[in-house]
Amino acid sequence: MTVEKQVELNEVDTITVKFAGDSGDGIQLTGDQFGNTTAFAGNDFATFPDFPSEIRAPLGTTYGVSSYQIQFAAKDIYTPGDTPEVLVCFNPAALKVNLDVVNKGGLIIVNEDEFTDKNLKKAGFDGNPLDPTSETLKDFRVHKIPITTLTLQALDEMDMGHGDKLRCKNFLALGVVSWLFSRPLEPIEKFLNKKFGKKPQVLEANLKVLHAGFNICDTMEIFPIMYKVPPAKLEPGTYRNINGSLATSYGLLVASQKIDIPIVFSGYPITPASEILHTLAALKQFDVAAIQTEDEIAAVTMALGAAYAGKLGITGSSGPGIALKVEAINLAVMTELPLIIFDFMRSGISTGMPTKTEQGDLLMSLYGRPSDSYLIVLAPSSASDCFWISIEAVRLATKYMTPVIVLSEGFLINSSEPWKIPDIDNIPEMKAPFRINPEGYLPYKRNKETLARDWVKIGTPGLEHTIGGLEKTNETGNITQDPENHDLMTRLRYEKTQKVGNDIPDIEIIGDKDADLLLVGWGSTLGSMRAAMEVVQASGKKVAMINIRYLNPLPKNLGDILRSFKKVVVVELNLGHLNMIIRSKFMIDTAFLGRVTGQPIPVTEMIEFINKELDSLKEH
Amino acid sequence: MSTETNQIKYKATDFKSAAEPRWCPGCEDYAILKAVQTAMAKIGRPTHEHAVVSGIGCSSRFPYYMSTYGFHTIHGRALPIATGLKLSNPELAVWVVTGDGDGMSIGGNHLIHALRRNSDLNILLFNNRIYGLTKGQYSPTSVKGMVNKTAPYGTIETPVDPLGLAIESGATFIAQISATYVKELVDVLIEAYNHKGTSFVHIYQNCYIYNNGAFDGFTNREIRDDNNVKVEHGKPLIFGKELNKGLVMGYGKFDIVEFEPNKIPDNIVIYDETDPVLIKMIKDLEFPDSPVPMGIIKRVEAPIFEDVVREQITMAKDKFKPDLKKLIEAGDTWEVK
Ligand SMILES: Cc1ncc(C[n+]2csc(CCOP(=O)(O)OP(=O)(O)O)c2C)c(N)n1
Ligand code: SF4
Ligand SMILES: [Mg+2]
Numbered sequence: 039m040t041v042e043k044q045v046e047l048n049e050v051d052t053i054t055v056k057f058a059g060d061s062g063d064g065i066q067l068t069g070d071q072f073g074n075t076t077a078f079a080g081n082d083f084a085t086f087p088d089f090p091s092e093i094r095a096p097l098g099t100t101y102g103v104s105s106y107q108i109q110f111a112a113k114d115i116y117t118p119g120d121t122p123e124v125l126v127c128f129n130p131a132a133l134k135v136n137l138d139v140v141n142k143g144g145l146i147i148v149n150e151d152e153f154t155d156k157n158l159k160k161a162g163f164d165g166n167p168l169d170p171t172s173e174t175l176k177d178f179r180v181h182k183i184p185i186t187t188l189t190l191q192a193l194d195e196m197d198m199g200h201g202d203k204l205r206c207k208n209f210l211a212l213g214v215v216s217w218l219f220s221r222p223l224e225p226i227e228k229f230l231n232k233k234f235g236k237k238p239q240v241l242e243a244n245l246k247v248l249h250a251g252f253n254i255c256d257t258m259e260i261f262p263i264m265y266k267v268p269p270a271k272l273e274p275g276t277y278r279n280i281n282g283s284l285a286t287s288y289g290l291l292v293a294s295q296k297i298d299i300p301i302v303f304s305g306y307p308i309t310p311a312s313e314i315l316h317t318l319a320a321l322k323q324f325d326v327a328a329i330q331t332e333d334e335i336a337a338v339t340m341a342l343g344a345a346y347a348g349k350l351g352i353t354g355s356s357g358p359g360i361a362l363k364v365e366a367i368n369l370a371v372m373t374e375l376p377l378i379i380f381d382f383m384r385s386g387i388s389t390g391m392p393t394k395t396e397q398g399d400l401l402m403s404l405y406g407r408p409s410d411s412y413l414i415v416l417a418p419s420s421a422s423d424c425f426w427i428s429i430e431a432v433r434l435a436t437k438y439m440t441p442v443i444v445l446s447e448g449f450l451i452n453s454s455e456p457w458k459i460p461d462i463d464n465i466p467e468m469k470a471p472f473r474i475n476p477e478g479y480l481p482y483k484r485n486k487e488t489l490a491r492d493w494v495k496i497g498t499p500g501l502e503h504t505i506g507g508l509e510k511t512n513e514t515g516n517i518t519q520d521p522e523n524h525d526l527m528t529r530l531r532y533e534k535t536q537k538v539g540n541d542i543p544d545i546e547i548i549g550d551k552d553a554d555l556l557l558v559g560w561g562s563t564l565g566s567m568r569a570a571m572e573v574v575q576a577s578g579k580k581v582a583m584i585n586i587r588y589l590n591p592l593p594k595n596l597g598d599i600l601r602s603f604k605k606v607v608v609v610e611l612n613l614g615h616l617n618m619i620i621r622s623k624f625m626i627d628t629a630f631l632g633r634v635t636g637q638p639i640p641v642t643e644m645i646e647f648i649n650k651e652l653d654s655l656k657e658h
Numbered sequence: 659m660s661t662e663t664n665q666i667k668y669k670a671t672d673f674k675s676a677a678e679p680r681w682c683p684g685c686e687d688y689a690i691l692k693a694v695q696t697a698m699a700k701i702g703r704p705t706h707e708h709a710v711v712s713g714i715g716c717s718s719r720f721p722y723y724m725s726t727y728g729f730h731t732i733h734g735r736a737l738p739i740a741t742g743l744k745l746s747n748p749e750l751a752v753w754v755v756t757g758d759g760d761g762m763s764i765g766g767n768h769l770i771h772a773l774r775r776n777s778d779l780n781i782l783l784f785n786n787r788i789y790g791l792t793k794g795q796y797s798p799t800s801v802k803g804m805v806n807k808t809a810p811y812g813t814i815e816t817p818v819d820p821l822g823l824a825i826e827s828g829a830t831f832i833a834q835i836s837a838t839y840v841k842e843l844v845d846v847l848i849e850a851y852n853h854k855g856t857s858f859v860h861i862y863q864n865c866y867i868y869n870n871g872a873f874d875g876f877t878n879r880e881i882r883d884d885n886n887v888k889v890e891h892g893k894p895l896i897f898g899k900e901l902n903k904g905l906v907m908g909y910g911k912f913d914i915v916e917f918e919p920n921k922i923p924d925n926i927v928i929y930d931e932t933d934p935v936l937i938k939m940i941k942d943l944e945f946p947d948s949p950v951p952m953g954i955i956k957r958v959e960a961p962i963f964e965d966v967v968r969e970q971i972t973m974a975k976d977k978f979k980p981d982l983k984k985l986i987e988a989g990d991t992w993e994v995k
């Protein structure tokens with residue numbers, strides 16, 4: 039690309055861009071495509087799609103605004119960015135809800151065609167903020183582009199309906215931002231060719247509009263500035279863009295292949311868990327039975343029936359559905375079957391804010407079942423980590439014959455990042471631990487090392503037995519109400535999960551091991567914690583952090599790590615679940631930063647908190 | 659497998675476990691247990707090829723008394739568990755034992771969906787019109803006005819109609835029988851097994867302790883022949899001790915006619931287990947004005963859930979080679995040097 043005009047080329051390290059508009063404006067698609075060009079340009083990036091729970095909220099309303107934020111950089115980054123430097127607004131409502139979040143001095147691109155009296159009123163503006171006399175946007179650099187008009191002009195000669203033409207306007211915007219960030223158009227063209235290959239007219243229209251958007255920036259000199267973010271120095275290898283939902287599904291497929299046991303995944307639709315069911319339902323060629331059941335209880339019990347039969351029985355849901363599964367999960371604990379449950383946490387309680395994220399189910403996963411009921415709890419820390427956690431869930435469930443809950447998050451499911459594609463040949467095989475020898479078989483006889491009972495494929499000759507929810511005698515499995523036996527079995531079930539502690543990696547400290555302050559988190563907070571830590575470190579202070587992926591049992595070295603710091607700061611998207619566990623298990627004082635806004639904790643807020651805690655250490 | 663060698667192969671006692679049944683003396687669950695074991699011996703498959711899955715209730719203790727594979731699960735959920743099992747191992751003969759409370763109250767939703775899903779399960783619903791295990795509360799099939807622990811002034815709700823529920827849910831095999839008809843019960847169980855698809859067997863089972871005599875009006879040996887009509891495909895709908903009564907077409911319902919024994923009139927309806935109209939009319943027979951139907955009410959063929967799931971997997975495999983590496987590396991990739 040050659041730029042002949044007097045445009046300043048601004049090379050920056052990192053930048054955050056946000057697209058916002060009506061949910062019908064194709065914001066998510068626009069964001070995804072911009073993400074692809076970012077990947078193509080070799081930047082590291084992290085994305086945050088955020089949408090209303092209404093499928094098609096009334097047009098032009100503030101509550102119907104859908105958005106897609108992406109941070110990309112010439113270095114490693116960990117979050118989709120707190121506040122955008124560039125905001126692309128498709129209508130007044132999108133401007134209204136995002137005015138507070140754009141950086142002062144930031145660049146705002148608006149589709150000025152949409153700033154009609156009617157739309158302004160719907161968005162709750164008094165007067166038009168684009169008027170030269172308006173004060174509303176005085177702190178920003180505003181670029182008005184008649185996106186709708188330009189789209190229609192570009193398609194003037196095409197014989198297609200007005201509505202169909204309008205539908206192309208997000209690609210005009212994409213052309214504009216591609217120019218602004220010195221991006222090639224090839225990846226988007228490739229995508230369009232693939233998507234609309236069979237509809238030549240739609241393809242032609244979108245390509246036309248895309249190029250029109252790009253070219254008007256050249257010819258109309260809309261922007262006095264262009265940005266360039268040089269490629270990041272990522273580890274060498276082949277990369278792709280991955281979101282948590284694909285990573286989770288792929289991890290399960292790899293695990294299924296490595297252990298050579300097919301998957302039965304049963305679920306009942308719920309945001310945001312449905313994504314996994316959709317993905318697996320379309321991948322039947324990998325011997326996956328993906329079943330939509332009549333409710334969540336049927337989903338978990340069907341998966342349990344599959345686990346009983348000798349298959350990988352897996353189910354997934356979110357808050358309201360997880361609540362329904364509890365009794366069946368306890369049956370899995372009691373019958374010691376390798377059921378895997380994914381909880382894609384969303385903002386609760388009850389229906390809450392279905393499309394928003396939260397970490398509110400930790401205590402429920404650990405303790406939210408009747409009686410002394412223990413199982414393994416894991417939590418992925420990033421979109422790509424969902425892949426590895428899926429494999430680990432299969433390994434541990436089948437090796438220890440116990441249910442595993444994977445505490446995933448709505449945020450992880452939807453967000454994406456560059457992923458160095460692993461060589462799956464290097465992922466170790468797993469042993470399917472099926473018992474076939476009838477000699478000396480007892481249903482509840484345990485492996486000495488793992489305390490796991492034998493897994494029997496139902497139908498194996500000579501191993502007939504009955505299991506169930508009633509308490510049974512250790513080893514023989516005969517039902518009994520013997521008091522001492524119940525005490526023993528309760529302890530054995532507990533100890534079995536504790537044995538897993540010998541089989542999981544130690545936690546590694548990130549940052550300054552000799553710091554006084556340790557940040558502790560789990561799940562998706564890894565990104566913002568890391569970003570905050572690096573900012574504080576850059577100011578010459580020392581900070582360390584850990585992310586706990588194994589929440590039950592906890593890694594063995596956790597206590598020693600916690601005790602070796604003067605100050606422990608726990609960070610969570612809840613009011614203190616892990617914080618409570620750490621305080622009670624290790625009896626140490628902690629400081630706590632918890633937010634339940636449905637959004638990741640802003641890095642700036644975390645930095646402030648860390649600095650405050652560091653200052654308080656100095657005073658002592 | 660020929661039936662001849664099968665008969666030599668297995669005895670009913672081969673399907674008995676070492677555990678002593680703990681039902682109350684006089685409970686008809688014993689009779690059903692024996693019938694199931696007899697049917698399995700006749701079916702002629704070894705114990706490891708059968709699995710019995712149950713919910714919670716007196717009836718659901720069943721698997722412990724069988725020498726087959728067994729899973730005593732949680733209240734109301736035997737059906738989806740059994741479906742997961744059958745889906746995972748279609749070779750197994752999967753039997754589900756459930757009660758009127760287990761199957762039609764707490765598990766009612768699963769029953770509807772299991773019946774329309776048509777997995778090859780054999781559902782045995784023990785209907786004693788009471789909650790036995792929890793000591794005598796009313797169940798969804800308790801007769802309206804029945805006085806019991808939770809309804810000292812009588813129950814208020816209209817009872818569930820099990821056959822109607824099964825018909826409306828699209829069940830492909832529906833049978834009704836009383837535990838007192840030992841031989842017929844065995845026959846029905848074998849037919850339920852032979853049916854490919856979900857078989858729903860509604861069994862009247864007397865609870866000796868909390869609802870004794872609930873079915874006396876039509877199961878008592880003295881009078882039962884006058885109050886039951888044997889339903890058999892291709893056979894006339896006749897009943898009575900002397901086989902002197904029969905059903906003829908009335909206005910939207912059956913009318914009862916009497917005739918001289920052995921002289922069956924031409925207008926007696928010949929039953930057709932595939933005819934939706936007859937199926938509906940036979941289930942509408944209301945005791946005591948009409949006899950209670952016993953036998954196979956409905957039997958039709960339909961695609962089987964687990965078969966179609968398998969077929970789709972095979973189809974997908976033909977269409978897309980299952981190449982994990984390719985899948986993971988699909989889409990837009992880029993090299994970092
Ligand atoms: C979730 C749950 N709720 C309640 C119970 C208590 N409970 C056990 S069996 C039963 C009713 C059983 O009645 P039915 O299914 O008719 O079986 P029966 O005992 O009559 O054979 C109830 C309410 C339970 N075990 N689990
Ligand atoms: S309570 Fe009734 S159903 Fe239960 S075992 Fe006793 S007689 Fe049988
Ligand atoms: Mg009952």
